[in-house]
Amino acid sequence: MSLKNPAALEFLQSRRSRPAKTLIAPAPTREELSPLLRAAARSPDHGKLEPWRFVVLEKGAMPRMSELTRECGVKLDKPPEDIAKARSQFDMGHLAVAVIEVQKPSEKVPAIEQTYSAGAVCLALVNAALAAGWGANWLSGWQVHDRDFCRKALGLQDNERVAGLIHIATEGTAPPERPRPDVATLTEWVSE
Incomplete structure (x- = not known):
């Protein structure tokens, strides 16, 4: 039997991501980040394939990431404003965890379920950091x-792609609440 955890439910019903541009130093240390990664790794994973891994981008890696973004944007003929916006997450970043989806051969677990697992890891890491x-x-x-x-x-590698870049640091300013979906209009109940 599951134990109720009203505090966890209240947290999930009120959670709010913090815009990356509002995050300030300090960022978590390796010791502070490790339990958050362990929490994220508890995400649903059909077949126990672990179809994801983490690449932690510390502050010292941010200038390289920004420059590679610039080079990529020039190669792709992106407008300068698009390049500047894409670079900003690294120019202002303190720490980011790249959640890497790793597609693994499986007769039982379709590729799409591995993608879902990697997405679940991203959300779990955001929630663990917020908690x-x-x-x-x-x-x-x-x-x-x-x-x-x-x-x-x-x-x-060829079987890998980025599921998300999870930026984690100290909250600089609390963002205002934003409109939330009307769950009643998005829900269909089937009883037969």
């Missing part, structure tokens, strides 16, 4: 969909 008192935000960007960028920046 631990950090500010956190799940980002991506056009650059992480470019194979050349992914190989150079993160060492990705």
Whole structure:
């Protein structure tokens, strides 16, 4: 029998990502980040394939990531404002965890379920960081969909892609609440 945890339910019903641009130093240390990674790794994983891994981008890696984003944008002929916006998450970043989806051969677990698992890890990491008192935000960007960028920046193999960049640091300012979905209009009840 499951034990009730009203505090956890209240947290989930009121959780709010913190925009990456509002995050300030300090970021979690390796010791502070480790339990958050362990919590994220408890996400649903059909077949126990572990179809994901983590690449932790510490402050010292951010300038390299920004420059590789610039190079990628120029190669892809992106407008300067798109390049600047994509670079900003690294220019202002203090720590980001790249959640890497790792597609693994499986007769029982379809590729799409492995993708879902990697997405669940991203959300679990954001929630773990928020629950631990950090500010956190799940980002991506056009650059992480470019194979050349992914190989150079993160060492990705052909069976890997970025599920998300989870920025974690201290909350600088609390964002205002935003409108939430009307769950009643999105829910269909089937009784027969």
